[in-house]
Amino acid sequence: MSLPPQLAELVEDFSDVGPKDRLQLLLELSQELPELPERYAHAADTMEQVHECQSPLFLAVEVAPDDAVHLFFSAPREAPTTRGFASIMHTGLDGEPAAEVLAIPDDFYTALGLAQAVSPLRLRGMAAMLARIKNQVRSATAA
Amino acid sequence: MALPNNTDPKLAEYAHPERLVTTEWLAQNLGADGLVVVESDEDVLLYDTGHIPGAVKVDWHTELNDPVTRDYVDGQGFAELCGERGISRDTTVVFYGDRNNWWATYALWVFSLFGHPDVRILDGGRAKWVAEGREMTTDQTKPSPVEYPVVERDDATIRAFKDEVLAHLGLVGRGGALVDVRSPGEYSGELLHMPDYPQEGAVRGGHIPGAASVPWARAAAEDATFKPRSDLEAIYLQEQGLTADDDVVAYCRIGERSSHTWFVLTHLLGFGRVRNYDGSWTEWGNSVRVPIVQGSERGSA
Numbered sequence: 001m002s003l004p005p006q007l008a009e010l011v012e013d014f015s016d017v018g019p020k021d022r023l024q025l026l027l028e029l030s031q032e033l034p035e036l037p038e039r040y041a042h043a044a045d046t047m048e049q050v051h052e053c054q055s056p057l058f059l060a061v062e063v064a065p066d067d068a069v070h071l072f073f074s075a076p077r078e079a080p081t082t083r084g085f086a087s088i089m090h091t092g093l094d095g096e097p098a099a100e101v102l103a104i105p106d107d108f109y110t111a112l113g114l115a116q117a118v119s120p121l122r123l124r125g126m127a128a129m130l131a132r133i134k135n136q137v138r139s140a141t142a143a
Numbered sequence: 144m145a146l147p148n149n150t151d152p153k154l155a156e157y158a159h160p161e162r163l164v165t166t167e168w169l170a171q172n173l174g175a176d177g178l179v180v181v182e183s184d185e186d187v188l189l190y191d192t193g194h195i196p197g198a199v200k201v202d203w204h205t206e207l208n209d210p211v212t213r214d215y216v217d218g219q220g221f222a223e224l225c226g227e228r229g230i231s232r233d234t235t236v237v238f239y240g241d242r243n244n245w246w247a248t249y250a251l252w253v254f255s256l257f258g259h260p261d262v263r264i265l266d267g268g269r270a271k272w273v274a275e276g277r278e279m280t281t282d283q284t285k286p287s288p289v290e291y292p293v294v295e296r297d298d299a300t301i302r303a304f305k306d307e308v309l310a311h312l313g314l315v316g317r318g319g320a321l322v323d324v325r326s327p328g329e330y331s332g333e334l335l336h337m338p339d340y341p342q343e344g345a346v347r348g349g350h351i352p353g354a355a356s357v358p359w360a361r362a363a364a365e366d367a368t369f370k371p372r373s374d375l376e377a378i379y380l381q382e383q384g385l386t387a388d389d390d391v392v393a394y395c396r397i398g399e400r401s402s403h404t405w406f407v408l409t410h411l412l413g414f415g416r417v418r419n420y421d422g423s424w425t426e427w428g429n430s431v432r433v434p435i436v437q438g439s440e441r442g443s444a
Contacts, residue, residue, distance in 0.1 A: 027191050055186065078241060080188035118187050119204040 004100050007092030011111045019117040030084035036074050050129050055079030061136035067097050069137055085126045098141050102134055145261045146178055146235040156372040158413025163266045164237055166275055179230045183250035184241040193279040199228040203246050207253045221257050222291040229286030239265035243363040245403055252402035257294045267368040303392045303418035305426055311392055312444040315353035320385050322393045323350045324359035324404045332437040345428025349437040352444040355383045359400040362407045375412055387414045394420040
């Protein structure tokens with residue numbers, strides 16, 4: 001599987017521990033999700049909603065002139081699981097070249113081993129997040 | 144020993160006030176012998192960000208469902224679940240959770256399948272407790288394990304299966320009723336899934352013939368408490384024409400929103416026979432040759 005280094009490291013962290021500790025890891029990640037920068041803070045309508053997540057999640061994708069992808073997420077405090085998923089994406093993908101992001105296997109999240117701890121149904125939100133990020137990267141780089 | 148009932152005047156109006164407690168009652172009784180507080184949320188991590196001191200977590204998705212078959216845990220599994228959390232058969236269990244106690248009432252309903260005697264809901268749930276600035280903690284609760292008996296699940300009294308719902312269609316309007324608690328768009332068939340929950344889809348949209356449309360959250364007030372009894376009667380009795388003698392089946396998409404309505408009809412309005420059809424629309428809307436009505440009229444079979 002070809003994963004960007006930060007994402008590969010995260011996958012390793014998750015798969016090295018048992019289901020209970022995976023939840024703890026996800027909780028810590030949810031607390032590390034960066035705040036939205038000023039330009040998005042009052043512009044939620046310019047962000048894309050990920051309807052597949054069980055709680056409101058908005059994302060924005062920017063591709064810098066040097067081809068690096070930057071991700072921005074907004075999810076409420078009362079939705080730590082959704083924030084955790086977003087944080088995995090941010091930690092694993094932010095700053096990576098567009099081509100690397102597009103090359104991530106769509107089912108990479110199964111390697112995190114979270115299905116048992118959070119249930120497969122909930123994990124679908126993460127798959128949807130990646131699909132929407134890739135779509136935005138594609139349209140930004142096609143232009 | 145069961146704990147004393149809450150004597151709050153709003154609760155006293157309900158048919159079974161012993162099924163609810165106020166935040167004030169819970170604050171005063173926290174730590175009492177014979178009481179276990181259970182948090183049950185939609186979000187599997189929310190409890191871990193902070194919970195009512197001493198509360199234990201029960202996750203509906205990973206702990207109340209059978210991991211393989213689409214069904215609930217069996218008597219053995221339920222006994223282990225309770226025993227690990229320090230719940231014995233005579234424990235008073237108070238449930239609370241996020242989203243107007245949506246998942247808390249679901250957990251209570253599953254506990255009721257096993258006939259756990261003393262189950263109660265914290266009126267207003269997690270939102271009201273937090274809004275009142277009451278104590279929350281991230282300290283781990285470490286309950287001492289106890290013995291819980293293996294009780295056979297009763298699937299006949301408060302649970303309905305597809306064939307029973309089919310048989311029920313002829314009773315609608317003749318002492319029987321169906322209540323669809325989903326959103327109006329799901330009821331009419333415009334939406335094949337709940338807004339924002341596309342993974343719980345169905346291949347056909349619409350509702351079960353004859354079903355009244357009463358979205359579940361109409362029973363909840365702004366502060367996540369249940370509406371007062373008179374408001375609930377205005378919705379279910381006056382507006383929808385249900386009566387407490389009706390044989391009622393409630394459903395939604397997978398049976399969780401309808402457990403909220405099951406709780407309201409059974410414990411707050413005192414209906415004698417209410418069953419939750421947990422197969423709900425993800426079963427009915429994917430089944431071959433069952434009758435379906437589209438549009439906003441109830442229709443008939």
